[in-house]
Amino acid sequence: xxxxxxxxxxxxxxxxxxxxxxxxxxxxxxxxxxxxxxxxxxxxxxxxxxxxxxxxxxxxxxxxxxxxxxxxxxxxxxxxxxxxxxxxxxxxxxxxxxxxxxxxxxxxxxxxxxxxxxxxxxxxxxxxxxxxxxxxxxxxxxxxxxxxxxxxxxxxxxxxxxxxxxxxxxxxxxxxxxxxxxxxxxxxxxxxxxxxxxxxxxxxxxxxxxxxxxxxxxxxxxxxxxxxxxxxxxxxxxxxxxxxxxxxxxxxxxxxxxxxxxxxxxxxxxxxxxxxxxxxxxxxxxxxxxxxxxxxxxxxxxxxxxxxxxxxxxxxxxxxxxxxx
Amino acid sequence: xxxxxxxxxxxxxxxxxxxxxxxxxxxxxxxxxxxxxxxxxxxxxxxxxxxxxxxxxxxxxxxxxxxxxxxxxxxxxxxxxxxxxxxxxxxxxxxxxxxxxxxxxxxxxxxxxxxxxxxxxxxxxxxxxxxxxxxxxxxxxxxxxxxxxxxxxxxxxxxxxxxxxxxxxxxxxxxxxxxxxxxxxxxxxxxxxxxxxxxxxxxxxxxxxxxxxxxxxxxxxxxxxxxxxxxxxxxxxxxxxxxxxxxxxxxxxxxxxxxxxxxxxxxxxxxxxxxxxxxxxxxxxxxxxxxxxxxxxxxxxxxxxxxxxxxxxxxxxxxxxxxxxxxxxxxxxx
Numbered sequence: 001x002x003x004x005x006x007x008x009x010x011x012x013x014x015x016x017x018x019x020x021x022x023x024x025x026x027x028x029x030x031x032x033x034x035x036x037x038x039x040x041x042x043x044x045x046x047x048x049x050x051x052x053x054x055x056x057x058x059x060x061x062x063x064x065x066x067x068x069x070x071x072x073x074x075x076x077x078x079x080x081x082x083x084x085x086x087x088x089x090x091x092x093x094x095x096x097x098x099x100x101x102x103x104x105x106x107x108x109x110x111x112x113x114x115x116x117x118x119x120x121x122x123x124x125x126x127x128x129x130x131x132x133x134x135x136x137x138x139x140x141x142x143x144x145x146x147x148x149x150x151x152x153x154x155x156x157x158x159x160x161x162x163x164x165x166x167x168x169x170x171x172x173x174x175x176x177x178x179x180x181x182x183x184x185x186x187x188x189x190x191x192x193x194x195x196x197x198x199x200x201x202x203x204x205x206x207x208x209x210x211x212x213x214x215x216x217x218x219x220x221x222x223x224x225x226x227x228x229x230x231x232x233x234x235x236x237x238x239x240x241x242x243x244x245x246x247x248x249x250x251x252x253x254x255x256x257x258x259x260x261x262x263x264x265x266x267x268x269x270x271x272x273x274x275x276x277x278x279x280x281x282x283x284x285x286x287x288x289x290x291x292x293x294x295x296x297x298x299x300x301x302x303x304x305x306x307x308x309x310x311x312x313x314x315x316x317x318x319x320x321x322x323x324x325x
Numbered sequence: 326x327x328x329x330x331x332x333x334x335x336x337x338x339x340x341x342x343x344x345x346x347x348x349x350x351x352x353x354x355x356x357x358x359x360x361x362x363x364x365x366x367x368x369x370x371x372x373x374x375x376x377x378x379x380x381x382x383x384x385x386x387x388x389x390x391x392x393x394x395x396x397x398x399x400x401x402x403x404x405x406x407x408x409x410x411x412x413x414x415x416x417x418x419x420x421x422x423x424x425x426x427x428x429x430x431x432x433x434x435x436x437x438x439x440x441x442x443x444x445x446x447x448x449x450x451x452x453x454x455x456x457x458x459x460x461x462x463x464x465x466x467x468x469x470x471x472x473x474x475x476x477x478x479x480x481x482x483x484x485x486x487x488x489x490x491x492x493x494x495x496x497x498x499x500x501x502x503x504x505x506x507x508x509x510x511x512x513x514x515x516x517x518x519x520x521x522x523x524x525x526x527x528x529x530x531x532x533x534x535x536x537x538x539x540x541x542x543x544x545x546x547x548x549x550x551x552x553x554x555x556x557x558x559x560x561x562x563x564x565x566x567x568x569x570x571x572x573x574x575x576x577x578x579x580x581x582x583x584x585x586x587x588x589x590x591x592x593x594x595x596x597x598x599x600x601x602x603x604x605x606x607x608x609x610x611x612x613x614x615x616x617x618x619x620x621x622x623x624x625x626x627x628x629x630x631x632x633x634x635x636x637x638x639x640x641x642x643x644x645x646x647x648x649x650x651x652x653x654x655x656x657x658x659x
Contacts, residue, residue: 035355036405081356082379084407130410132445169518169560178484178523180515182477212644213552224475225511225552249647
């Protein structure tokens with residue numbers, strides 16, 4: 001990417017070392033708090049490694065056998081062994097298995113029955129048996145079922161109309177009808193509509209303008225008006241802009257520079273804002289954001305499925321295309 | 326996530342294995358799988374609490390000591406779904422007075438209120454209590470919002486309370502209050518829109534339009550750089566472009582901001598939208614836009630919309646591509 005000139009570089013090797021070391025760290029408070037969402041952590045860390053071309057640095061069989069142990073009788077996955085199933089962890093489990101081309105270890109009927117069972121009559125989705133409803137869960141369920149080729153198990157029409165009912169006057173989406181537009185929720189709603197072929201429900205010009213208004217002077221993106229920029233929005237905002245074909249409306253050079261400024265060049269990892277402490281979550285969003293910006297040396301990531309494009313192609317086009325490409 | 330107050334609590338913390346009431350329980354450690362990929366070292370107190378939690382959870386012991394154990398486990402890590410889930414099972418089995426549970430969630434919120442599980446639990450309690458909880462819920466969210474006026478969970482909960490349990494009476498004046506504190510608070514503008522479109526007390530968007538437009542016009546003139554108020558103004562004319570284009574209050578607000586020549590990006594983009602929807606600008610608008618152009622810039626002739634796009638491209642360079650696109654769309658239309 002010559003246009004980016006000498007604005008600094010992605011410390012790719014440092015980030016690989018960081019990802020590989022982070023989960024081995026003893027005594028950190030973060031790892032304690034992460035115990036229940038280890039499955040999400042696995043997805044963030046492993047997808048980052050794959051985008052950096054280093055997925056082979058981990059032991060696939062160990063990870064796959066751990067994932068299988070996290071599955072509950074209901075078909076859903078918990079955040080760790082022995083934890084209750086939740087759709088959040090179920091998608092992460094499916095995504096990680098997809099990264100490794102190991103979806104065949106799943107009883108797809110069982111997993112998809114669990115996910116489809118979380119749809120409510122109005123088309124919305126609950127996250128688990130306790131019924132918390134949120135457009136995040138609509139995306140997760142739709143993405144998960146699509147990766148498993150089982151979208152026919154839900155009422156897609158109702159799912160779409162629920163999401164559309166969460167659309168706001170600014171073109172964005174909230175967590176439920178009336179909820180404030182938020183870039184994270186927008187990603188979920190746009191992603192779900194993209195996967196179900198229902199992007200025509202979006203006012204692309206209006207939403208695109210709202211999304212590009214999220215770019216602040218430093219080049220970073222925020223998630224709502226008057227909020228601070230955060231590297232995670234490089235993913236939420238950027239992927240949404242790409243899905244509605246409006247990504248050229250932001251200043252890409254400035255955003256690349258912002259993300260690179262958030263790197264810890266000594267120990268690896270990426271933080272939310274320059275000079276803050278790094279974590280796996282922001283490292284993933286930073287690298288994924290750079291991938292969406294076509295940064296040299298990174299695998300391309302699919303904006304709707306949040307998986308490398310070659311992984312998505314393998315699932316939807318078949319193995320043949322991988323060899324050809 | 327660890328606040329200093331919870332650190333103090335840790336200092337007085339007595340390990341479960343030393344507490345007589347727990348001597349009959351055999352703690353159950355976390356199974357991290359075969360030679361775990363991601364071995365996690367837990368803080369001692371956390372490990373022990375969770376070991377006892379797992380023992381009771383797997384034994385399905387819905388007792389008062391199990392309830393107090395979940396309190397401790399939640400204080401240690403309020404993000405764990407399973408602990409909250411088990412707590413609800415216990416609360417149901419013991420038929421505990423849920424008013425006390427409201428106090429418990431408030432205590433958890435004092436440590437960290439940005440937590441999905443906490444709010445879902447709170448909603449579960451409020452749903453069980455019904456309308457007797459209304460004022461407490463509104464008060465609780467108000468308290469959280471006084472600390473962080475854009476707290477996404479608190480706003481979601483508040484909207485749910487209003488729609489499910491009611492309590493709309495003072496909501497519009499609450500929005501006034503918050504906007505008086507911070508006119509840039511997008512959450513408060515969003516809530517204002519939620520109230521005027523959903524409250525049974527105000528007669529809906531059309532009935533409220535006149536008073537809301539004059540309120541909002543004052544806001545955009547006072548702070549023309551405020552994205553939220555401009556979007557709200559536009560939203561007041563949802564599905565009614567005709568009224569929007571023909572309401573002199575809107576175009577004259579643009580004119581007023583443009584005359585001041587300061588922070589005029591949203592005023593100018595609103596004017597552009599108005600023109601695209603059929604607004605016929607008079608000479609006064611043309612003169613003002615000309616005055617914003619650079620002295621040596623090409624006179625765009627009679628095409629005011631194009632001149633506007635050029636000005637926006639210059640004064641909002643980070644979105645130059647967007648404004649260029651707006652300009653290109655104009656020529657397509659011709």
